[in-house]
Amino acid sequence: MTGSNNQTSTGRARPGRTAATQARKESVLEAALECFAELGIEGTTIHDIQRRSNCSIGSLYHHFGSKEGIAEELFLDGIGRLNRGMLRKIKVCSNAEQSVHAVVGYYVEWTTRNQPMARYLHSRDVDFSPQARQRLKRIHRDYITAVFTFFAPFVERGEMRVLPLDTYVPLISGPIQEYVRRWLSGHHPNGPRKVKALFADAAWNAVKS
Amino acid sequence: MTGSNNQTSTGRARPGRTAATQARKESVLEAALECFAELGIEGTTIHDIQRRSNCSIGSLYHHFGSKEGIAEELFLDGIGRLNRGMLRKIKVCSNAEQSVHAVVGYYVEWTTRNQPMARYLHSRDVDFSPQARQRLKRIHRDYITAVFTFFAPFVERGEMRVLPLDTYVPLISGPIQEYVRRWLSGHHPNGPRKVKALFADAAWNAVKS
Amino acid sequence: MTGSNNQTSTGRARPGRTAATQARKESVLEAALECFAELGIEGTTIHDIQRRSNCSIGSLYHHFGSKEGIAEELFLDGIGRLNRGMLRKIKVCSNAEQSVHAVVGYYVEWTTRNQPMARYLHSRDVDFSPQARQRLKRIHRDYITAVFTFFAPFVERGEMRVLPLDTYVPLISGPIQEYVRRWLSGHHPNGPRKVKALFADAAWNAVKS
């Protein structure tokens, strides 16, 4: 029912209560991440989350409205962090090759340091609510726009090939994502750090002029 | 309990009845595929499958033992078809470049023609039974072995780069898989046929010497 | 938003504040009536009332003690109004026939002008607290006593038949109540005004000597 968005609140009004509320919400999301990563969304029960977060069922519903609400908030939160970190990283690059390397490199690092969230983000986002899908689409669009705005000059300058827009991401990130996915689901044991340079080179090769 | 494996049955004894049985099993798998593709595995109930397959619940359990049994049989069946088709396709190739092109090309074609199954195979295979995981691993290993056996000479001959074994698949199939995945989940509207050549070239570029 | 705690209360009796309190209570009862009439007592949640009354949950409990408390107050309030209005109306009558007509007439008018409350009063009063049942019984008894005291002389004077005491109300009010009930629950579309005279005559016929 509630699902209050206190995130953007300036925090002036009753900071004490708001802070406590925020802390509680975060502890819930943390617990949920553990559960989802371990058991999957469907496999996780509200009770599982409630136990791990040391929070009553009532509070849980007071803050998130539903189990789906938790899953959505967590997903959007995680993807937002990854995107923002990625943009921060590439924005300090001054040429195309450096930027492409940064994309692969940051993906490897973030993914290695945030394995549970990475695993969760790799899970399919099937039954999100229409509103959540909207929010997700917007986040995705904003990210893609920012990335393309950044890379466009490189293409114009002739550093990178001119390709259909929807192929850049698969070409650059596809291989490393596939590698990471297989690693996260236990198909092969080696983390991606050792092959980071290899995949970064391949990515650059695929899009350089 | 039941889970009869009639696949390898010699089929001599009472062919009429066995054929009917086989037809029924196939109609169940067909119904299950539709359900899984639409609703996800967890979201599909035995009742859903039963309704679509025009088969009683009792029969369903008689033939497959459990809901999981259906999901496993369907998954292994599908992946087997894809693998066998792929091997058939590359085995007629006579050099590395042709073979890599064939891999990407066949993946695009099969995927376009078997969208529901492709979608199902892309779904995570989390909670399969230990036995099914074994069967899956074996299928995977056999396939990988066959593929590597086929490609090894090209590497030895110097047509392809020498790379860590677990990077070939991501490098060759990663981009097109990522593209197809995004297409299947509705993220972008264009099917992969138009960009088939582009991705085939990229794949070859990534692994050629 | 959050709490502006302008608590300047020194605790003395301040008519201004009391008036504000009264206004708030009335706005709650008003909101509750709408909810009860629409959703039924059981179907209405404290939250529903709170939202419509623009009043916090805490205040709601501060003033009424419980959901049941609201329902009771509203019911007793409503029935009190109806009874008082009815008595006022018949007390100005000078003979039996006029009085019986007045009963039917006032019921029709009040009911037409206070449809939501009429609907609420027609709902069964099952799970009121023992105390509320007491208050209700007392209200009922007082009303019946007042009415019978008023009508007794007419019976003694021979204007009305001598009947078992518990049959007067059903004979006089039963038909019009049944008609109104059917109208309020949507069974037939016509309000009772057009048939007021008809039912008033029938009532008089049923009890006149």
Place this chain on the structure above:
Amino acid sequence: MTGSNNQTSTGRARPGRTAATQARKESVLEAALECFAELGIEGTTIHDIQRRSNCSIGSLYHHFGSKEGIAEELFLDGIGRLNRGMLRKIKVCSNAEQSVHAVVGYYVEWTTRNQPMARYLHSRDVDFSPQARQRLKRIHRDYITAVFTFFAPFVERGEMRVLPLDTYVPLISGPIQEYVRRWLSGHHPNGPRKVKALFADAAWNAVKS
């Protein structure tokens, strides 16, 4: 989900199983009636019904689909019985006065002998499903049609007054219904048998020419 209508089944196919099924459904309805009459529909839990009917929760849902489904079936069943009994009773009458007396008389008798069902039918039918409302309306319409068809000749013959159609039922049944309602809800202790004749006379008086 199911809510199977085996009532009209000719019962040829597998009579044994069908009979058992029917018996089970009836025992559930019986248990439900007791609960509803005692605790009200909302106040009754599925568990209450399940305990009294000696039936598993699963079976309960298998046969009725939902708690609401039970309440609806019970209501429609009961009103059907009352209507059919009433029609049977009045159809053997040969003049208007006798018929009106029969209506009041049968209502008193049926109500006295089926107190729990009478109490249940007097409860409001608020949240029935659209389909159930349809069924109810149809039952009501068919009944009203049959009754009016029967009474029409009496009006034409001049035995009864010409009145608006929607006033006959309140005039004839209103008083006795109000009396019975008050009795069933404990407002006064005397059953209606003693005043049956009184109310029958009043009813006839209200509509005779």
Place this chain on the structure above:
DNA sequence: AATGAATGAGCCTTCATTCAT
């Protein structure tokens, strides 16, 4: 082989009420 009634543990969610601020 086929059928579908029966089972009941367990799930998500609601909601009246309390209480610290």
Place this chain on the structure above:
DNA sequence: GATGAATGAAGGCTCATTCAT
């Protein structure tokens, strides 16, 4: 007086699976 976060018992319902016929 006012606020709304917190609580948790209890409810309706689902669904994989079993089993007598």
